[in-house]
Amino acid sequence: MFRKVLLCPVLACTALLSFAGNDSYAVTQGGMNQAANTDYKKADAQLNEVYRQVLKKLEASEQAALKAAQNAWIHFRDLDCQFQSAGSQGGSIHSMVVSGCLTDKTQARINELKMLLQCQEGDVSCVTAP
Template sequence: MKLSILAAMTLLVSANALADDCGNASNQMEMNTCAAKQLKEADTKLNETYGTAMKRAPEATKTLLKTAQQKWIALRDADCALISSGTEGGSIQPMINSQCLTDKTVERTAWLESLLNCEEGDLSCPLPPAR
Protein backbone atom coordinates (compact mmCIF):
# COMPACT_ATOMS: atom_id res chain seq x y z
CA MET A 1 0.00 0.00 0.00
CA LYS A 2 2.78 2.43 0.94
CA LEU A 3 4.57 1.61 -2.30
CA SER A 4 1.51 2.47 -4.42
CA ILE A 5 1.05 5.78 -2.58
CA LEU A 6 4.71 6.59 -3.09
CA ALA A 7 4.45 5.72 -6.79
CA ALA A 8 1.37 7.92 -7.21
CA MET A 9 3.08 10.83 -5.47
CA THR A 10 6.15 10.41 -7.66
CA LEU A 11 3.99 10.53 -10.78
CA LEU A 12 2.28 13.70 -9.62
CA VAL A 13 5.57 15.41 -8.82
CA SER A 14 7.12 14.34 -12.11
CA ALA A 15 4.05 15.52 -14.05
CA ASN A 16 4.35 18.93 -12.42
CA ALA A 17 8.07 19.09 -13.16
CA LEU A 18 7.47 18.13 -16.77
CA ALA A 19 4.73 20.75 -17.04
CA ASP A 20 7.31 23.41 -16.22
CA ASP A 21 8.79 22.76 -19.66
CA CYS A 22 5.58 23.01 -21.66
CA GLY A 23 7.33 23.60 -24.94
CA ASN A 24 8.63 20.06 -24.75
CA ALA A 25 5.46 18.32 -23.56
CA SER A 26 5.49 14.98 -25.32
CA ASN A 27 2.44 13.11 -24.07
CA GLN A 28 -1.16 13.92 -23.33
CA MET A 29 -0.72 13.99 -19.57
CA GLU A 30 2.05 16.59 -19.89
CA MET A 31 0.00 18.63 -22.37
CA ASN A 32 -3.04 18.51 -20.07
CA THR A 33 -0.89 19.65 -17.15
CA CYS A 34 0.55 22.51 -19.20
CA ALA A 35 -2.90 23.63 -20.34
CA ALA A 36 -4.12 23.61 -16.73
CA LYS A 37 -1.08 25.66 -15.68
CA GLN A 38 -1.76 28.22 -18.41
CA LEU A 39 -5.38 28.45 -17.26
CA LYS A 40 -4.30 29.04 -13.68
CA GLU A 41 -1.98 31.86 -14.79
CA ALA A 42 -4.70 33.46 -16.92
CA ASP A 43 -7.20 33.15 -14.07
CA THR A 44 -4.79 34.80 -11.65
CA LYS A 45 -4.36 37.75 -14.04
CA LEU A 46 -8.14 37.98 -14.51
CA ASN A 47 -8.73 38.04 -10.76
CA GLU A 48 -6.13 40.80 -10.30
CA THR A 49 -7.68 42.88 -13.07
CA TYR A 50 -11.20 42.30 -11.77
CA GLY A 51 -10.08 43.30 -8.27
CA THR A 52 -8.62 46.54 -9.62
CA ALA A 53 -11.85 47.26 -11.50
CA MET A 54 -13.92 46.60 -8.38
CA LYS A 55 -11.76 48.97 -6.33
CA ARG A 56 -12.17 51.72 -8.89
CA ALA A 57 -15.89 51.20 -9.54
CA PRO A 58 -18.41 53.49 -7.88
CA GLU A 59 -20.63 51.69 -5.35
CA ALA A 60 -23.63 51.42 -7.70
CA THR A 61 -21.41 50.01 -10.45
CA LYS A 62 -19.81 47.36 -8.21
CA THR A 63 -23.03 45.35 -8.04
CA LEU A 64 -23.43 45.51 -11.82
CA LEU A 65 -19.81 44.53 -12.39
CA LYS A 66 -20.09 41.61 -9.95
CA THR A 67 -23.28 40.37 -11.62
CA ALA A 68 -21.74 40.72 -15.08
CA GLN A 69 -18.64 38.80 -13.99
CA GLN A 70 -20.65 35.96 -12.46
CA LYS A 71 -22.78 35.63 -15.59
CA TRP A 72 -19.71 35.79 -17.79
CA ILE A 73 -18.13 32.93 -15.81
CA ALA A 74 -21.26 30.82 -16.30
CA LEU A 75 -21.29 31.59 -20.04
CA ARG A 76 -17.55 30.89 -20.40
CA ASP A 77 -17.88 27.56 -18.62
CA ALA A 78 -20.93 26.54 -20.67
CA ASP A 79 -19.26 27.52 -23.94
CA CYS A 80 -16.13 25.54 -23.10
CA ALA A 81 -18.14 22.52 -21.98
CA LEU A 82 -19.80 22.60 -25.39
CA ILE A 83 -16.52 23.03 -27.24
CA SER A 84 -14.83 20.18 -25.39
CA SER A 85 -17.87 17.88 -25.59
CA GLY A 86 -16.64 16.43 -28.88
CA THR A 87 -13.78 14.81 -26.99
CA GLU A 88 -15.94 13.53 -24.09
CA GLY A 89 -14.20 10.67 -22.33
CA GLY A 90 -10.94 11.12 -24.21
CA SER A 91 -7.61 11.94 -22.65
CA ILE A 92 -7.44 15.16 -24.68
CA GLN A 93 -10.67 16.61 -23.25
CA PRO A 94 -9.02 18.33 -20.23
CA MET A 95 -6.57 20.08 -22.57
CA ILE A 96 -9.29 21.22 -24.98
CA ASN A 97 -11.41 22.50 -22.10
CA SER A 98 -8.47 24.27 -20.41
CA GLN A 99 -7.39 25.89 -23.66
CA CYS A 100 -10.91 27.18 -24.28
CA LEU A 101 -11.18 28.51 -20.73
CA THR A 102 -7.77 30.15 -21.06
CA ASP A 103 -8.64 31.84 -24.37
CA LYS A 104 -11.90 33.22 -23.00
CA THR A 105 -10.25 34.29 -19.74
CA VAL A 106 -7.51 36.17 -21.59
CA GLU A 107 -10.19 37.91 -23.69
CA ARG A 108 -12.14 38.90 -20.58
CA THR A 109 -9.01 40.22 -18.90
CA ALA A 110 -8.28 42.40 -21.94
CA TRP A 111 -11.86 43.70 -21.87
CA LEU A 112 -11.66 44.56 -18.17
CA GLU A 113 -8.30 46.24 -18.77
CA SER A 114 -9.93 48.35 -21.48
CA LEU A 115 -12.42 49.59 -18.86
CA LEU A 116 -9.50 50.59 -16.68
CA ASN A 117 -7.97 52.62 -19.50
CA CYS A 118 -10.89 54.59 -20.93
CA GLU A 119 -10.33 57.94 -22.55
CA GLU A 120 -11.26 60.97 -20.47
CA GLY A 121 -14.86 61.89 -21.24
CA ASP A 122 -15.83 58.45 -22.62
CA LEU A 123 -19.42 58.26 -21.44
CA SER A 124 -19.69 54.58 -22.39
CA CYS A 125 -17.06 53.68 -19.80
CA PRO A 126 -18.51 52.71 -16.42
CA LEU A 127 -15.26 53.18 -14.48
CA PRO A 128 -13.69 56.52 -13.61
CA PRO A 129 -10.15 57.20 -14.81
CA ALA A 130 -7.23 56.29 -12.57
CA ARG A 131 -6.05 59.05 -10.29
Protein backbone atom coordinates in the same frame (compact mmCIF):
# COMPACT_ATOMS: atom_id res chain seq x y z
CA MET B 1 34.27 3.52 -29.95
CA PHE B 2 32.84 2.43 -26.60
CA ARG B 3 32.88 6.05 -25.38
CA LYS B 4 30.86 7.20 -28.39
CA VAL B 5 28.29 4.45 -27.86
CA LEU B 6 27.98 5.34 -24.18
CA LEU B 7 27.92 9.08 -24.80
CA CYS B 8 24.89 9.06 -27.14
CA PRO B 9 22.38 7.65 -24.61
CA VAL B 10 23.73 9.95 -21.88
CA LEU B 11 23.26 13.02 -24.08
CA ALA B 12 19.79 11.89 -25.12
CA CYS B 13 18.74 11.46 -21.48
CA THR B 14 20.13 14.87 -20.61
CA ALA B 15 18.10 16.47 -23.39
CA LEU B 16 14.92 14.73 -22.24
CA LEU B 17 15.47 15.82 -18.66
CA SER B 18 15.93 19.43 -19.72
CA PHE B 19 12.59 19.32 -21.55
CA ALA B 20 10.84 17.56 -18.66
CA GLY B 21 11.04 20.66 -16.49
CA ASN B 22 9.42 22.86 -19.12
CA ASP B 23 5.67 22.42 -19.72
CA SER B 24 6.01 24.01 -23.16
CA TYR B 25 7.69 20.82 -24.31
CA ALA B 26 5.25 18.32 -22.82
CA VAL B 27 5.40 15.15 -24.88
CA THR B 28 2.76 12.99 -23.20
CA GLN B 29 -0.96 13.65 -23.16
CA GLY B 30 -0.84 13.88 -19.39
CA GLY B 31 1.93 16.45 -19.60
CA MET B 32 0.06 18.46 -22.22
CA ASN B 33 -3.10 18.34 -20.10
CA GLN B 34 -1.15 19.58 -17.10
CA ALA B 35 0.52 22.36 -19.12
CA ALA B 36 -2.85 23.52 -20.48
CA ASN B 37 -4.29 23.56 -16.96
CA THR B 38 -1.30 25.56 -15.71
CA ASP B 39 -1.83 28.09 -18.51
CA TYR B 40 -5.49 28.42 -17.51
CA LYS B 41 -4.62 28.92 -13.83
CA LYS B 42 -2.16 31.69 -14.78
CA ALA B 43 -4.78 33.41 -16.92
CA ASP B 44 -7.36 33.07 -14.15
CA ALA B 45 -4.99 34.65 -11.62
CA GLN B 46 -4.35 37.52 -14.04
CA LEU B 47 -8.11 37.93 -14.57
CA ASN B 48 -8.68 38.15 -10.82
CA GLU B 49 -6.01 40.83 -10.51
CA VAL B 50 -7.44 42.97 -13.33
CA TYR B 51 -10.97 42.45 -11.97
CA ARG B 52 -9.88 43.76 -8.54
CA GLN B 53 -8.26 46.79 -10.20
CA VAL B 54 -11.50 47.61 -12.00
CA LEU B 55 -13.57 47.12 -8.83
CA LYS B 56 -11.41 49.69 -7.01
CA LYS B 57 -12.36 52.33 -9.59
CA LEU B 58 -16.11 51.80 -9.19
CA GLU B 59 -18.73 53.08 -6.81
CA ALA B 60 -20.77 50.60 -4.74
CA SER B 61 -23.68 50.31 -7.19
CA GLU B 62 -21.29 49.87 -10.11
CA GLN B 63 -19.36 47.22 -8.17
CA ALA B 64 -22.57 45.25 -7.65
CA ALA B 65 -23.32 45.46 -11.37
CA LEU B 66 -19.82 44.28 -12.30
CA LYS B 67 -20.01 41.40 -9.81
CA ALA B 68 -23.31 40.27 -11.33
CA ALA B 69 -21.91 40.59 -14.85
CA GLN B 70 -18.75 38.70 -13.91
CA ASN B 71 -20.73 35.87 -12.32
CA ALA B 72 -22.89 35.62 -15.45
CA TRP B 73 -19.78 35.68 -17.64
CA ILE B 74 -18.16 32.85 -15.62
CA HIS B 75 -21.32 30.78 -15.99
CA PHE B 76 -21.41 31.45 -19.75
CA ARG B 77 -17.69 30.70 -20.14
CA ASP B 78 -17.95 27.37 -18.37
CA LEU B 79 -21.05 26.25 -20.28
CA ASP B 80 -19.68 27.41 -23.62
CA CYS B 81 -16.39 25.57 -23.08
CA GLN B 82 -18.35 22.47 -22.05
CA PHE B 83 -20.27 22.74 -25.33
CA GLN B 84 -17.21 23.49 -27.47
CA SER B 85 -15.26 20.57 -26.04
CA ALA B 86 -18.06 18.02 -26.42
CA GLY B 87 -16.30 16.43 -29.39
CA SER B 88 -13.41 15.32 -27.21
CA GLN B 89 -15.60 14.06 -24.34
CA GLY B 90 -14.31 10.74 -23.04
CA GLY B 91 -10.90 11.10 -24.64
CA SER B 92 -7.58 11.69 -22.94
CA ILE B 93 -7.30 15.05 -24.71
CA HIS B 94 -10.57 16.38 -23.25
CA SER B 95 -9.10 18.21 -20.26
CA MET B 96 -6.56 19.93 -22.53
CA VAL B 97 -9.33 21.07 -24.88
CA VAL B 98 -11.40 22.39 -21.98
CA SER B 99 -8.40 24.17 -20.44
CA GLY B 100 -7.51 25.71 -23.80
CA CYS B 101 -11.04 27.02 -24.22
CA LEU B 102 -11.11 28.39 -20.67
CA THR B 103 -7.74 30.08 -21.22
CA ASP B 104 -8.84 31.69 -24.50
CA LYS B 105 -12.08 33.03 -23.05
CA THR B 106 -10.32 34.21 -19.89
CA GLN B 107 -7.71 36.10 -21.94
CA ALA B 108 -10.51 37.77 -23.91
CA ARG B 109 -12.21 38.82 -20.66
CA ILE B 110 -8.91 40.18 -19.33
CA ASN B 111 -8.66 42.36 -22.43
CA GLU B 112 -12.25 43.59 -21.96
CA LEU B 113 -11.61 44.53 -18.34
CA LYS B 114 -8.28 46.17 -19.17
CA MET B 115 -10.13 48.45 -21.57
CA LEU B 116 -12.10 49.72 -18.57
CA LEU B 117 -8.82 50.74 -16.94
CA GLN B 118 -7.86 52.88 -19.95
CA CYS B 119 -10.91 55.10 -20.29
CA GLN B 120 -10.30 58.68 -21.31
CA GLU B 121 -11.62 61.60 -19.31
CA GLY B 122 -15.05 62.63 -20.53
CA ASP B 123 -15.86 59.26 -22.13
CA VAL B 124 -19.45 58.92 -20.94
CA SER B 125 -19.72 55.43 -22.44
CA CYS B 126 -17.04 54.13 -20.07
CA VAL B 127 -18.03 53.47 -16.47
CA THR B 128 -14.51 54.05 -15.12
CA ALA B 129 -13.79 57.31 -16.96
CA PRO B 130 -12.24 59.93 -14.67
